[in-house]
Amino acid sequence: MSPPPPVFDHVWLNAHLATMRDDALGIIEDGAVAARDGRIAWIGPRAALPAHDAPVTDCGGAWILPGLIDCHTHLVFGGNRSAEFEMRLGGATYEEIARAGGGILSTMRATRAANDAQLVQAALPRLDALLREGVTTVEIKSGYGLELDAELRQLRAARALGAQRQVSVVTSLLAAHAVPPEYKGRQGDYLRHVVEEILPRAAAEGLADAVDAFCESIAFTPDETATLFTAAKRLGLPVKLHADQLTDGGGAALAAAHGALSADHLERSNAAGIAAMAKAGTVAVLLPGATLMLRETHFPPIAAMREHGCRMALSTDMNPGSSPALSLLLMLNLGCTLFRMTVPEALLGVTRHAAAALGLADRGVLAEGMRCDLALYRIQRPAELCYWLGGNPCAGRVVAGLPA
Ligand code: NIG
Numbered sequence: 285m286s287p288p289p290p291v292f293d294h295v296w297l298n299a300h301l302a303t304m305r306d307d308a309l310g311i312i313e314d315g316a317v318a319a320r321d322g323r324i325a326w327i328g329p330r331a332a333l334p335a336h337d338a339p340v341t342d343c344g345g346a347w348i349l350p351g352l353i354d355c356h357t358h359l360v361f362g363g364n365r366s367a368e369f370e371m372r373l374g375g376a377t378y379e380e381i382a383r384a385g386g387g388i389l390s391t392m393r394a395t396r397a398a399n400d401a402q403l404v405q406a407a408l409p410r411l412d413a414l415l416r417e418g419v420t421t422v423e424i425k426s427g428y429g430l431e432l433d434a435e436l437r438q439l440r441a442a443r444a445l446g447a448q449r450q451v452s453v454v455t456s457l458l459a460a461h462a463v464p465p466e467y468k469g470r471q472g473d474y475l476r477h478v479v480e481e482i483l484p485r486a487a488a489e490g491l492a493d494a495v496d497a498f499c500e501s502i503a504f505t506p507d508e509t510a511t512l513f514t515a516a517k518r519l520g521l522p523v524k525l526h527a528d529q530l531t532d533g534g535g536a537a538l539a540a541a542h543g544a545l546s547a548d549h550l551e552r553s554n555a556a557g558i559a560a561m562a563k564a565g566t567v568a569v570l571l572p573g574a575t576l577m578l579r580e581t582h583f584p585p586i587a588a589m590r591e592h593g594c595r596m597a598l599s600t601d602m603n604p605g606s607s608p609a610l611s612l613l614l615m616l617n618l619g620c621t622l623f624r625m626t627v628p629e630a631l632l633g634v635t636r637h638a639a640a641a642l643g644l645a646d647r648g649v650l651a652e653g654m655r656c657d658l659a660l661y662r663i664q665r666p667a668e669l670c671y672w673l674g675g676n677p678c679a680g681r682v683v684a685g686l687p688a
């Protein structure tokens with residue numbers, strides 16, 4: 285007697301698959317994917333698909349990738365900073381604007397002034413823009429509240445976005461983003477407030493999946509960052525870091541020493557820091573939107589990352605100041621054109637390595653047992669995802685096995 289047919293909830297076929305299982309994209313031409321209970325139950329060439337009686341979607345020759353992962357965003361905020369953009373076009377620098385009380389602090393004022401519903405409403409169109417391109421997991425940071433209540437409200441807004449749309453939202457507490465005006469000249473006291481009040485509350489309410497900090501000459505010192513990281517780890521929370529964006533503050537090595545999930549930006553990191561990250565398994569999150577927007581001339585040390593085998597992720601850094609980027613596909617192009625990443629490096633950067641940057645072992649790759657989060661694209665070749673400067677070939681998303 286032949287074995288009973290496998291039970292699938294749904295099958296997608298007549299598609300080419302970029303599984304991301306290997307560094308050449310793990311391509312399966314004319315493949316099929318089957319889902320059961322939100323996970324991938326079978327994947328392979330269509331010719332080998334077992335007999336089944338599940339509903340089928342004919343993908344018409346589309347390409348299927350793991351649902352894209354945007355692993356670094358500041359999506360929840362009030363207002364925008366187009367006026368500062370104009371000041372920068374007139375010659376002012378990001379640092380000058382920040383030191384004059386603009387920058388992050390101007391978004392802090394607009395964020396504190398917004399109520400909970402307004403925060404969610406303002407963020408929804410930005411989230412939707414990412415989803416339309418095939419994003420199925422997005423990380424969202426706080427960092428524009430800079431006081432207990434407003435930081436928690438930002439994180440709750442991020443959770444609310446995840447409840448209102450078919451997407452996984454992963455949150456990071458970034459209360460150590462800037463020193464708020466109430467603590468002007470008392471940076472140490474603010475950091476203590478973050479460590480002793482904001483962090484424990486965010487952890488106790490289950491609002492933070494990770495803890496981030498801005499380690500920079502205009503923000504927090506390496507020692508302050510280390511203090512915060514130690515406290516986060518005591519609460520069982522993983523850490524990540526905005527590192528070496530404007531100056532080389534040894535952020536890459538610091539993140540590695542704390543076993544951070546990721547160190548992000550890295551425009552001015554040194555090779556020893558990159559080597560330490562590779563050894564610690566800390567993912568390098570590259571943010572070419574910020575590089576472009578700030579007309580930065582230092583690029584992240586990609587050669588050192590390749591040499592040491594440091595995994596690279598790519599993300600929008602969606603934020604109102606340094607990267608008002610609403611397209612992860614555009615970041616694929618910028619990763620290639622600005623940073624000279626290869627197409628496989630860029631695509632791994634928004635799938636497998638982006639999952640690693642968030643500590644998520646159940647996605648980013650198409651394989652049996654992984655979450656069935658898919659992005660479908662009407663393209664001839666995967667390289668098209670990096671090639672077009674604008675436009676959107678996404679033909680559908682699947683989240684946990686369900687068309688979204
Ligand atoms: O990732 N570098 C610090 N934080 C953000 C920018 C925040 C802002 O300017 O509002 C970033 O680039």
Ligand code: FE
Nearest residue numbers: 356358526601
């Ligand atoms: Fe950022």
